[in-house]
Amino acid sequence: MVATVMETRRIGIIMNGVTGRMGTNQHLIRSIKAIRDQGGLKVGNDLIIMPDPILTGRNHDKLKALAERTGITRYTTDIDAALANPDDEIFFDASGTLQRAGFVEKAVKAGKAIYCEKPTAVETSEALRLAKLCEDAGLKNGVVQDKLWLTGLRKFKLLRDQGFFGKILSVRGEFGYWVFTGEDADQPLQRPSWNYRKEDGGGIIVDMLCHWRYVVDHLFGPIKAVSCMGATHIPTRMDESGKPYECTTDDACYATFELENGVICQFNSSWTVRVRRDDLLTMQVDGTHGSAIVGLRKCWVQSLGTTPRPVWNPDIDQPIDFFGGWQEVPDTTTYDNAFKIQWEEFLKHVVCDAPFPYTLREGAKGVQLAELGLKSWEQRKWLNVDPL
Secondary structure: OOOOOOEEEEEEEEEEOOOOHHHHHHHHHHHHHHHHHOOOEEEOOOEEEEEEEEEEOOOHHHHHHHHHHHOOOOEEOOHHHHHHOOOEEEEEEOOOHHHHHHHHHHHHHOOOEEEEOOOOOOOHHHHHHHHHHHHHOOOOEEEOOHHHHOHHHHHHHHHHHOOOOOOEEEEEEEEEOEOOOOOOOOOOOOOOHHHHOHHHOOOHHHHHHHHHHHHHHHHOOOEEEEEEEEEOOOOEEEOOOOOEEEOOOOOEEEEEEEEOOOOEEEEEEEOEOOOOOOOOEEEEEEEOOEEEEEOOOOEEEEEHHHOOOOOOOOOOOOOOOOOOOOEEOOOOOOOOOHHHHHHHHHHHHHHHOOOOOOOHHHHHHHHHHHHHHHHHHHHOOOEEOOOO
16 A cells, blocks of 8 residues: 655745734634644645745744744835735734735735634725725735634534534523723723724724624524614723823624524623623523524533423522523533634635635625714614625
């Protein structure tokens, strides 16, 4: 028997703006570096895809420190020179939302495959323009939709596909945590100050409704209409230098989605909430045959046959242990990092032409929902979500 010879296919990746927390931890360390550390991405029995990143950004010292920390040998502040190198086929952007268009335009002109963080823009027209730029140039493109590969959501999807829930009726999502204002020395802020300035592309509606669009679309059905209320609960915070600033955008969002199949989804998103639930994100999904509590990594279910029969009586302590009637869904496989899984899918798309439905046009749907959410808040009414 002749042993199969494995071909190693190098693929150069320009990683722009990854010195921030998300770019460093999720995209570089837990995705690209992890793929390199495991010996590359094995595809079939004869191919290994080996990513070779070059880090780009504005701050030389930050790039140098990150490169040394991760063992990456290539980095530069000259983004134009990096884009001019034909040996680097993919451009990835994790810079600020308001800067994304300029980088994508340059990458399109350079003929790169394009992968970027969400939101791709703050206006639907701009997000669609960037998608069309890639499409007209015939370039493969994608947007990060990481939550689809979270362990808890994968466990839910498996049971959904097996018919555990019967007809799904409603979804209640709770996301968020308390973000410190920076006013107290022993409680430093844990999110960048630009998140709370509209002029810098901040706001929880712009941030989170992009996520809820692809989560709802893929798990529960297409969104037909949206009603949204935002709020700026904390009007002033401290910036990274310790100076106070005015918060000019929303830090909480209360949204309801009507789906085409009749399912009603309610999602609360807040940076001004203290957590008393199973995780920073939980979704309660109720169906005719069963329900689920879906977290980031865990999923609990209760079937129709094991549902208790409560009786309303506020004059006595509740005799039913409502938490005890739920069963945790066991691990059925090995669950890898969600960002890494999508990176692997995109690499296979670029190298092997494997399907990849999470395009910039799909990402524009998230921007559309966020923009409609803001308009719904302003106009205080339901708005239809038209197909893009």
